[in-house]
Amino acid sequence: MSAPVRRVRWLVDExxxxxWNLAFDETLLLGRGVTVRVYGWDPPGLSLGYFQEFAAxxxxxxxRPVSSWSAVPPAAARSRIATS
Numbered sequence: 001m002s003a004p005v006r007r008v009r010w011l012v013d014e015x016x017x018x019x020w021n022l023a024f025d026e027t028l029l030l031g032r033g034v035t036v037r038v039y040g041w042d043p044p045g046l047s048l049g050y051f052q053e054f055a056a057x058x059x060x061x062x063x064r065p066v067s068s069w070s071a072v073p074p075a076a077a078r079s080r081i082a083t084s
Contacts, residue, residue: 018045
């Protein structure tokens, strides 16, 4: 017997405000199905996980731009993929 086919919705969005992107992710989590979303932030922002404390973030030198991958520990980065 073969496994059931699941559809995955792919969303590629333009960069947007951090608050808007996080609110949109929340609506995806409340929906049905599986969604993979790729987006950017404009202006740049920092998203902390539910159990992540600001003090745990290693601050980058002010001369170097901080990307979401260098500021967020790997375990938290993996949990940022929006699925529903």
